[in-house]
Amino acid sequence: MIKLFSLKQQKKDEEGTARAGGSQKKASAAQLRITKDLNELNLPKTCSTEFPDPDDLLNFKLIICPDEGFYRGGRFVFSFKVGPNYPHEPPKVKCETAVYHPNIDLEGNVCLNILREDWKPVLTVNSIVYGLQYLFLEPNPEDPLNKEAADVLQSNRRLFEQHVQRAMRGGYVGSLYFERCLK
Amino acid sequence: MATGESQTPDYQQRKWQNLRKLLERSGPFCHPDFEPSAEILDFIMNSCKVLIVGAGGLGCELLKDLALMGFKKIHIVDMDTIELSNLNRQFLFRKNDIGLSKAKCAVEFVNKRIPGCEATAHHCAIQDLDEGFYKQFHIVVCGLDSIVARRWLNGMLMSLLQYNDDRSLDQSTVIPLVDGGTEGFKGNARVILPGMSACIECTLDLYPPQKTFPLCTIANTPRLPEHCIEYVKVIQWAKENPWGTTTGLDGDDPQHVAWVYEKAQERALKYGIANVTYRLTQGVLKNIIPAVASTNAAIAAFCATEVFKLATSCCVNMNNYMVLNMADGVYTYTFSAEKSPDCVACSNNTQVMEIQAEATLQMIYDKLCEDQLYMMKSPGITTVINGRNKTLYMSSIKSIEERTRDNLKKKITDLGLYNGADILVADVTTPNTITIKLKFIENIDVEMSR
């Protein structure tokens, strides 16, 4: 153990006294970590990011344009919000594009395990990007968020494909209207 | 008698006799550096400044404990106001105090009860206080329930550290952090010597992740009453916006809680799920952590003992993490949490880069890639200017690259960098973002041509 305070140098600077030269506010641990994550972001060719403010690395958008599967030709925007407790807590991710998808509901909630129950601090933004991309290649009817879509996918893949196409072109599926999101 | 004592210096008063025995006598187990003397109590009372972070269950206890351990110059910070549900453990507050500032109320009570105590209250968020404020303290002790706040405070104390030219730590800049936490009948306490022992960020894994349920379970296969409540909270609220789109769900608003409770009950009924209660609804919505006076008292007292040891050296400190379980008997376990060598908060990875004041950002970038010292692949460079983050250059992200490309040509001084400024550099070659301090040097070419 060190003896932290010798009685001789016991008095501390009073509140608000001059700051030591050159000292400055440091970046938070969350900030340092997201910087690292983003610098190493290795996007698949179907994905791109958009930073409304390049100085704000905590809020950005991810755009996925699948080139195969049910959703090829579509353009889907996700918003990422990285909180101060990153990476202890995962970023908040919402889908901003209305999509007919078994694992994404119409409020933009996304059912992806690593966004909630299976998040671990060792995971990165990259892991989420790959997870989201996979959702478009392999929609999973087992764990649905949009149950109607899941039921159709399970019972009639052709019909499901038609529904997806109709939704992406802009139009009604059942009673629900989808905005056009083709590239 | 009290009147007779008014002439005696405070630290020699009879009422402090118990403490004086410990501080004015030597013992076989004392720290070798410990020199018993009356001055130690004088130091505690009249010089040593301690900051208590949080005036809740632990904070109230800490304030009382430290004041009775002789500390007078105590500051306490808390942004919260008093609620009815605090009164089962936050013993400095009464029903009449509901709605008042916790910090102010606690300070008022203790200063009145213990004459001579000069505690000061700060009714604000810890983030509202700057480093000039934190710097004045000898010791910080913290009783918070939020991991975010702990991490922030940890970061603040780490940023106050200064290193000598040989990269050794300047120990006079170390402000020890004693941290306590409780959950029901369990708790923990730890001593952190910033830059010297494991910090909050080194051991972030020790905090259990928040309990969450898969979204699809909540939406389609609810089985537990919690699933029903989470559904209303996560999905149904945003769909129905019962108080309009601008009003978010507020777990402290009884009407909101009642609405969620009712909807969750409806959902539970539909699925045949039992036991959705108001108490459970509230617990899930606010993520309520059970709390009881006794556990808080024990953990706070444990922390106060460590603060006393740090301030007096009368005894060696705990090394460095203690867990307490009072559910099955009373059990403690102490272990030494290990400092992580590449911790983002406390590893001194600050390097110094010498560079001409006239240099452009491109020159820094090239240096990072080509200099033997760095040999980086594609460094992303950011900095903090006046408390704001600024991205200087990042090649890996197209949209940022396009908008920061021009910075490369600019002089670093035009980008707001100065002699002694820190730049933050992330690269695949380092496990974490590293901090590089710029040190301006005279332009050698100019020097030689003269």
Next chain:
Amino acid sequence: MASPSPKSPEQTEKTKQYDRQLRLWGDHGQMALEHGHVCLINATALGTEVLKSIVLPGVGSITIADDKTVSDDDIGNNFFLESSSNGLNRGSEALRLLLELNPAVQGHAVQEPTDQILRENPDFFKAFSVVVATALEDKTIQNLAQHLWDINVPFILCRSVGFLGSFRIQIKEHAVVETHPDNEQTDLRLDVPFPALAEYLDGFDIDGVELKDHGHIPWIVILYKAVQKWQISNTNCWPMSRKQKNEVKSIIEEFIRKDENGIPINEENFEEALRAVNTALMPTFLPTNIQNLLYSSAATNLTKESSPFWIMCSALRNFIESEGKGKLPLRGVLPDMTASTEHYIKLQNIYRSQAAMETEIIYRKVQQIIAQLHCENISEGEVKLFCRHAHDLYLIKGSNIATEHQLGGTVAAYISRYLEEPDVMMVHYILLRAAEMFRSEHCRAPGDWEPEGDIAMLKTCVNKILSDISCSPFPKDDHIHEMCRYGGAEIHSVSAFLGGCVAHEAIKIVTKQYKPVNNTFIYDGASTNTTTFTF
């Protein structure tokens, strides 16, 4: 804007105030606490810290017995005294300031010395659920402990000197139904399914379900089917060994569906089933400690005075011997698992109904016993709780402090066993005892005036105790020296730590929930060590 304003369910002031603790011991625990009456002997810093954490959660009433007058030292380390208390009765002053914490708590102060109460009004102590005492003399401790033992009132004796502290719980018998274990063992009965469960499990056809539903079959069903399949080649056998369990695992893996390319489809429920093989295949059995409890004489020889706990134990034994066929009543709790709501709720109801049925049988047996003995009624709720926790029943049979203090054969052997190790925490115990002996002999704490001079005298006390238990003297005097350094000082943070712990134990005793310390706890604030001894 129209407010949706749903009818807010009635939440009383009280449930709001106590919300954070009700989540730990429930409304029934709170009720028990509110019927509790805790007595404190001597309102030292340690004493008032104990009461603080009992008054805040809302104990029914407190009584402080203290004949001392408030001194400067008291004001310096006791938060529940103020400058103006100087010279007044310590108990009354502390009581006044403690009661401010919670207006719901009743309080009384008695200004007589404990010895006098014991002599003149020993029945005084009968009213209490727990008596907590601190700063007592050796002789008084023995008399008080013996008396409380005789009248069967729980007693917690505590000490705080320098960095050292201890408390000792004396309780003749303490039965806990709700122990709140961290990891509750599941009780699924896959090895001995009751009829309703067997019917449900047998009616399930794993291969028959659609792919959509395949991922929603509860793992319990999967595991059961896998074992059944395993039993075709292992008749009358239950998978116990690692090898056998691995065989069951391979069967489960065969159940997993493959996609068109023959790659197994990742299904969470099957993974859960694989994980459960190691834990859930544990055969149903009656734990030995529960068996011992049920066949102890208190449970087999009931009288009119028998406590509800023993009456319920007797009913439970009767159930196990007849309807239960050697097994405890079903716990009736289904852990959460990946499953469709329908499957899960159905299965949950099967377990719940069976548990309710078995509880009902036991409740009827309890009523029969009550009718025979003409003793006080036991509510159905109590029996339910008892059956629900029958796997975790816990009983402490305590020992008498007076006996411990006389250092008889068993106690001596116990202490010397620890001293041989050498266990430093047992050394602290000896020193705390020796300091008490010193105080009785010299009317002051060792080192009160001056540490060095008392070392030899304290050493005499230590050696007296050591020779009583036939142990050789300590090779070094350092712990004796340290005790003299403390000079009987009571350090607030040490007392506050112990105070929190003692209050906690008192609450456990009053609410009869969670396991209390059995029976001696020692804390050394200098080395930040704690330990528990059972005298």
